[in-house]
Amino acid sequence: MGLAAMRSFEEDLQSAIAYHGHVCSGVVLGVRMARLGLKKLGIEEPHCYRDLIVYLEVDRCLSDAVQTVSGCTLGKRRLKLLDYGKLAATFVDISTNKAVRLAVVAEDLPQEGEDPVAFWQGVADEDIFKVENVLLEIRPEDLPGKPLRRVVCSSCGEAVLDGRELIKNGETLCFSCANTPYYRMMPK
Numbered sequence: 001m002g003l004a005a006m007r008s009f010e011e012d013l014q015s016a017i018a019y020h021g022h023v024c025s026g027v028v029l030g031v032r033m034a035r036l037g038l039k040k041l042g043i044e045e046p047h048c049y050r051d052l053i054v055y056l057e058v059d060r061c062l063s064d065a066v067q068t069v070s071g072c073t074l075g076k077r078r079l080k081l082l083d084y085g086k087l088a089a090t091f092v093d094i095s096t097n098k099a100v101r102l103a104v105v106a107e108d109l110p111q112e113g114e115d116p117v118a119f120w121q122g123v124a125d126e127d128i129f130k131v132e133n134v135l136l137e138i139r140p141e142d143l144p145g146k147p148l149r150r151v152v153c154s155s156c157g158e159a160v161l162d163g164r165e166l167i168k169n170g171e172t173l174c175f176s177c178a179n180t181p182y183y184r185m186m187p188k
Contacts, residue, residue, distance in 0.1 A: 006044045009035065013117070016065035025109060025116045029087065029128065030065025033102050036125055037091035038070065040100040047071035051095040053138070055080045057088040062104075077144040092136055094143065103130045139163070153177050 007015075012031045017023045034046075034054075043049050046069070054072045056063045059081060066089050072078035087104035106128040110119035120128070141148050141162035151165050152158070155177035166178040176182075 006035075006038070012069045016068040019068045020061060020064040023116060024061050025120065026061025026087075027065045028116050028120045029104055030062035031069055032120065032125065033062065033089060033104070033129060034066045034069035034091075036129060036131070037089065037100055037102050040131065041091055041093045041096075041098055043093065050078075050144070051093055053078050053080065053092045053094060053144070055082055055090040055092070055136075057082055057084040057086040057090075057103075059083050060087070062087055062089075077142070080142070090134060090136065092138070094138065099134045099136050101132045101134045103132075104128060105130045 009031065012035060013023075013028065016027050016031050020027050037054075038044075038046055038052075041052070043052060046052055049071075052070060052072060054066060054070050056066060056079065063081070067073060067079055070079075070091070074081070088101060090099055090101040092099040106123065108123075110116050147161040149162055151160050151172050153160055153165070153174040154171045155173055158174055160172075160174045164175065166173050166175060168178045
């Protein structure tokens with residue numbers, strides 16, 4: 001798996017800061033989390049490795065850093081967001097079926113105005129993260145690649161990809177039409 005040397009922590013941190021827009025504890029922790037998850041899976045150059053999928057459990061700063069370091073994106077179907085509000089992520093190598101979940105368990109945070117890079121530099125990974133080997137069963141429809149299935153919602157007429165449709169009273173519906181959508185239509 002070692003195609004090239006893994007980037008340095010400083011290179012990953014600078015890349016994450018550039019993407020996210022500022023440095024904060026979430027970015028530092030996300031960089032460290034991603035680097036540790038990749039190390040546990042033996043992936044040295046994630047930007048060239050196509051069999052990595054990351055499940056993020058939060059939509060905060062940490063997520064931008066994990067995405068930047070891992071090279072996984074939503075559009076390539078290698079980044080999955082399960083917004084549980086937890087500073088955690090699961091790294092999966094689909095070629096080996098090996099998966100590791102990391103969760104931030106550190107309780108101390110830098111004080112207001114304290115440099116988060118310097119603060120976290122002095123804390124060992126085992127004092128920041130809980131690391132667990134886990135099992136995942138990934139449906140074929142959730143793997144990277146072209147859509148495997150496409151249906152049309154019988155209510156709104158919009159396409160629904162890869163098994164995300166719901167059957168309600170015998171009708172094939174998108175999630176919005178079967179439930180309450182996150183938006184409301186403007187009056188015409």
